[in-house]
Amino acid sequence: MIVDETLRRVLDEEGREVAAPPAVRDADLRALQRHMLKMRLLDQRMLSLQRQGRIGFYGMATGQEASVTGSAYPLRKGDWVFHALRETGVCLWRGTTVQEIVCQLIGNAGDVLIGRQMPMHFSDRKVNSVAWSSVIGTQLPHAMGAAYAAKLLKHDTVCVGYIGDGGTSIGDFHAAMNFAAVWKVPAVFFCQNNQWAISVPLASQTVSSSLAVKAVAYGMPGLRVDGNDILAVIAAQREAVDRARSGGGPTFIESVTFRMGGHSSSDDPTRYRDSELVATWEKRDPVLRFGTWLRAKGLLADADVEQWTTEIQDEISAAITAAEAMPAPGIETLFTDVYAKVPPHLETQMRHALAFGLGTRFEGAFPL
Ligand SMILES: Cc1ncc(C[n+]2csc(CCOP(=O)(O)OP(=O)(O)O)c2C)c(N)n1
Numbered sequence: 001m002i003v004d005e006t007l008r009r010v011l012d013e014e015g016r017e018v019a020a021p022p023a024v025r026d027a028d029l030r031a032l033q034r035h036m037l038k039m040r041l042l043d044q045r046m047l048s049l050q051r052q053g054r055i056g057f058y059g060m061a062t063g064q065e066a067s068v069t070g071s072a073y074p075l076r077k078g079d080w081v082f083h084a085l086r087e088t089g090v091c092l093w094r095g096t097t098v099q100e101i102v103c104q105l106i107g108n109a110g111d112v113l114i115g116r117q118m119p120m121h122f123s124d125r126k127v128n129s130v131a132w133s134s135v136i137g138t139q140l141p142h143a144m145g146a147a148y149a150a151k152l153l154k155h156d157t158v159c160v161g162y163i164g165d166g167g168t169s170i171g172d173f174h175a176a177m178n179f180a181a182v183w184k185v186p187a188v189f190f191c192q193n194n195q196w197a198i199s200v201p202l203a204s205q206t207v208s209s210s211l212a213v214k215a216v217a218y219g220m221p222g223l224r225v226d227g228n229d230i231l232a233v234i235a236a237q238r239e240a241v242d243r244a245r246s247g248g249g250p251t252f253i254e255s256v257t258f259r260m261g262g263h264s265s266s267d268d269p270t271r272y273r274d275s276e277l278v279a280t281w282e283k284r285d286p287v288l289r290f291g292t293w294l295r296a297k298g299l300l301a302d303a304d305v306e307q308w309t310t311e312i313q314d315e316i317s318a319a320i321t322a323a324e325a326m327p328a329p330g331i332e333t334l335f336t337d338v339y340a341k342v343p344p345h346l347e348t349q350m351r352h353a354l355a356f357g358l359g360t361r362f363e364g365a366f367p368l
Contacts, residue, residue, distance in 0.1 A: 166197020
C-alpha cells in the first residue's frame with residue numbers, strides 16, 4: 001500500500017513551476033483563480049457584516065482557498081460532498097449562489113435550510129452537499145456510508161468527506177477510515193491540515209510524522225500535498241477521485257495549509273499564535289502564488305483582477321441588500337417541511353400556531 005509523505009508541489013512558493021501541472025483548460029484556470037478571489041472577498045465582507053452585528057457567526061477559509069477550490073474541481077456534478085466549516089467554497093464552486101450563502105447566514109426565508117441550522121452550517125441539496133453537524137469529524141462516517149451505498153447500488157459516484165487536522169483525533173475519523181478500506185468504498189477523505197484546531201496546534205494532536213501516514217494503518221493510500229498550491233491539490237484530488245471511481249477504493253489526502261484568520265468570528269488567534277508564524281504563511285498566499293503562475297503564462301492581467309473584484313463586490317452587495325430585505329421563514333415551514341404530505345395531526349398544530357398569530361404569511365392549502 002502506497003503512502004507518500006513527500007509534500008507534493010507543482011508550484012514553488014514564488015509561483016514557479018517545479019513539476020508538470022495537471023491538464024486543466026485555460027478557461028478553467030482563470031475560473032479557478034476568480035473563484036479563489038471570490039472566496040477571499042466573501043470572507044472579508046461576511047466578517048465585516050458579523051462585526052457590525054448583522055450576522056451572528058462566520059467561519060473564514062482565508063489562506064485555504066486553493067485547498068478548498070482545488071479539491072472541488074475534479075469532482076463531477078453527481079458526486080457527493082460531506083463538508084464542514086471551511087468548505088462552503090466547495091458548494092460555491094458547485095453552484096450554490098452568494099445570495100443563498102448570505103441568506104443562510106441570516107437564517108431568513110431565502111435560506112435553503114429555512115433557518116434550521118447554525119449560521120455557516122451550510123448545505124445545499126442541489127449541489128449534493130450534505131448537512132454537517134458541529135460535532136467534529138462526523139462528516140467522515142457519513143461520507144463512508146454514502147460511498148458504501150453507492151457501491152452497493154453500483155452508482156458511478158464518489159463521496160468526499162472533509163475533515164480538519166484536529167478532527168483526526170476523533171473516533172469517527174478512525175471508524176470511517178477502517179470501514180472505508182475494508183469495504184473498499186468509492187470515498188476520498190480530504191484533510192485540510194491548517195495547523196490549528198482552534199487554539200490547539202498540530203503538535204499537541206499527534207506525534208505521527210504526518211497525518212498522511214495514518215493511512216498506512218488502515219491499508220489505504222495516503223498522500224501529502226501543498227494545500228496552498230492549487231495545481232498540486234487538483235492533481236492529488238484527481239488521482240484519488242479517479243481511483244475511487246474506478247473501483248480502487250478510498251484515499252486519504254493531507255492538504256497542508258494554514259488558517260490565516262481566527263477559527264471563527266468568535267476567536268482571537270493573536271492570543272495563541274506568534275505573528276512571525278502568520279507572517280511566514282502570508283508569503284505562501286495561495287491566490288498570489290497561482291496568480292503569479294497565470295501571469296507568467298499570459299492568462300491573467302491586472303485588468304482581470306480589477307474587473308473580477310468589481311463584479312464580485314457588486315454580487316455580494318446585491319446579495320446582502322436582497323437578503324436583508326427578506327422576512328424570517330414563515331412559521332408554517334415548521335410543519336410543511338417535515339413530511340412530503342402534511343399529516344392531519346401536524347395540520348391541526350399548524351392551524352393552532354397560525355391562529356395564535358405566530359405567523360401570518362401562510363397562504364397555502366390550510367386556511368383558518
Ligand atoms: C466532538 C467535538 N469536540 C470538540 C468540539 C469543539 N470544536 C469545534 S471546532 C474545533 C476544532 C476543529 O479543528 P480542526 O478539525 O482542525 O478543523 P478546523 O476548524 O481547523 O478547520 C473544536 C475542538 C466539537 N465541535 N466537537
